[in-house]
Amino acid sequence: MKPNKHKATHSAEREFGGALGATCIPVFLPLTVLYLLSVCRSPAASVLQWPPPLPPTAHLWDPLAAVLIVGWITLQSFLYLLPIGKVSEGLVLRDGSRLKYPINGFHALSITAVLLLVCLWLGMPLGYLFELILPLAVCAIGVSYLLSMYLYICSFWAPQHALSLGGNTGNPLYDFFMGRELNPRIGDFDLKYFCELRPGLIGWVVINLGMLMKEVELRGSPSLAMLLVNGFQLLYVTDALWNEEAVLTTMDIVHDGFGFMLAFGDLAWVPFTYGLQAMFLVVHPQSLSTLEAAGIILLNGIGYYIFRKSNSQKNQFRRDPTHKSVSHLETIATATGKRLLVSGWWGFVRHPNYLGDLLMALAWSLPCGMLHILPYFYVIYFTILLIHREARDEKQCRAKYGLAWDTYCRRVPYRIIPYIY
Numbered sequence: 001m002k003p004n005k006h007k008a009t010h011s012a013e014r015e016f017g018g019a020l021g022a023t024c025i026p027v028f029l030p031l032t033v034l035y036l037l038s039v040c041r042s043p044a045a046s047v048l049q050w051p052p053p054l055p056p057t058a059h060l061w062d063p064l065a066a067v068l069i070v071g072w073i074t075l076q077s078f079l080y081l082l083p084i085g086k087v088s089e090g091l092v093l094r095d096g097s098r099l100k101y102p103i104n105g106f107h108a109l110s111i112t113a114v115l116l117l118v119c120l121w122l123g124m125p126l127g128y129l130f131e132l133i134l135p136l137a138v139c140a141i142g143v144s145y146l147l148s149m150y151l152y153i154c155s156f157w158a159p160q161h162a163l164s165l166g167g168n169t170g171n172p173l174y175d176f177f178m179g180r181e182l183n184p185r186i187g188d189f190d191l192k193y194f195c196e197l198r199p200g201l202i203g204w205v206v207i208n209l210g211m212l213m214k215e216v217e218l219r220g221s222p223s224l225a226m227l228l229v230n231g232f233q234l235l236y237v238t239d240a241l242w243n244e245e246a247v248l249t250t251m252d253i254v255h256d257g258f259g260f261m262l263a264f265g266d267l268a269w270v271p272f273t274y275g276l277q278a279m280f281l282v283v284h285p286q287s288l289s290t291l292e293a294a295g296i297i298l299l300n301g302i303g304y305y306i307f308r309k310s311n312s313q314k315n316q317f318r319r320d321p322t323h324k325s326v327s328h329l330e331t332i333a334t335a336t337g338k339r340l341l342v343s344g345w346w347g348f349v350r351h352p353n354y355l356g357d358l359l360m361a362l363a364w365s366l367p368c369g370m371l372h373i374l375p376y377f378y379v380i381y382f383t384i385l386l387i388h389r390e391a392r393d394e395k396q397c398r399a400k401y402g403l404a405w406d407t408y409c410r411r412v413p414y415r416i417i418p419y420i421y
């Protein structure tokens with residue numbers, strides 16, 4: 001088959017610092033992952049130490065890590081293909097069609113949990129993940145590069161209407177980074193949707209469990225701090241997979257092409273940087289009082305409540321605005337025919353879901369104490385990510401809804417934190 005030579009309508013927008021950003025980020029971020037993991041395991045765990053505690057190159061490669069990464073992606077692909085759970089339709093695409101997606105992520109998580117229990121029962125040393133973490137990260141980074149190259153090349157065979165609006169500028173480096181094709185598939189297997197919530201997200205909690213087991217090996221039992229970090233992050237991942245259908249209306253699925261940005265984010269960044277707290281606790285044990293633990297659990301609970309309620313309210317409203325749980329809410333009309341909520345959670349701030357997410361992020365770091373900045377990496381990075389994401393979303397909404405969006409912004413002036421931002 002010949003590549004599609006159609007003259008694509010090139011997008012002009014340059015996000016993430018344009019071509020320069022798209023050239024530097026794929027080099028800088030993988031190195032950041034390896035740097036953070038190395039610092040986290042060093043006794044000082046200080047980002048200020050110089051020279052940085054970089055491992056010898058020989059410690060970056062282990063064939064077992066490659067086998068584990070390939071085996072893991074194969075296992076998750078197999079679970080994705082299992083004919084269990086319902087099949088849902090995505091939003092209407094530019095050619096008027098709708099793609100079908102299996103909603104079986106929670107099943108995949110549950111089956112994985114059973115398999116892990118069997119592994120533990122058989123005495124497999126899950127704590128060895130701690131020793132293997134750098135080679136595992138190197139392999140995951142390698143897979144995300146290979147996948148992005150495959151996606152970039154294959155996108156030239158995709159029809160015009162299947163290309164993303166943002167990753168089609170004609171600049172190869174930028175398009176490789178942003179992703180040319182919106183929903184690349186092999187048959188019915190949707191590569192972006194699969195990567196979004198499966199190997200990386202489930203991998204994250206498996207790595208966390210590995211750190212917990214390492215702590216058990218070293219000290220006989222898991223610490224309260226380790227249990228909290230594992231419990232909170234497991235709740236977050238379980239929630240994402242339980243509400244998997246909601247991902248079909250997110251910016252990643254609806255708007256962004258599938259390129260290096262998402263492939264690396266899903267497969268390497270999430271599993272290896274979101275769980276830094278558990279890794280930190282293996283080398284830097286912390287003791288928590290019952291009162292401190294109760295305060296942290298309360299903070300996570302409040303964050304989770306705001307996050308879940310606001311996300312569910314908008315999803316319900318977008319799926320069926322006449323549903324009794326949302327039909328009483330005040331809305332404003334837009335020229336597109338869609339309405340915007342101006343009361344309820346979405347009348348509180350313009351991104352209540354981000355606020356809840358940030359409170360949870362803080363609760364995940366607090367069990368690591370206040371003496372090191374490294375376990376707070378996630379909350380700092382996530383604040384920057386959400387501020388940037390909010391700005392991107394705002395731009396898209398203003399383009400979509402025009403004056404109605406300005407009216408919404410006047411009615412609900414704060415973006416994420418009431419009276420502050």
Ligand code: NDP
Nearest residue numbers: 250251311314318339340341342346353354357389393397
């Ligand atoms: P959101 O769920 O915030 O969705 C934004 C969209 O919602 C807008 O584009 C618009 O789309 C719609 N919308 C905005 N305001 C209103 C309103 N007032 N009434 C009705 N619809 C409205 O997008 P995200 O994908 O950014 O976030 C989803 C969740 O994922 C969040 O909780 C976020 O915190 C989390 N997240 C987590 C990440 C992580 O790494 N842990 C990374 C990114 C996100 P439209 O009108 O077209 O429906």
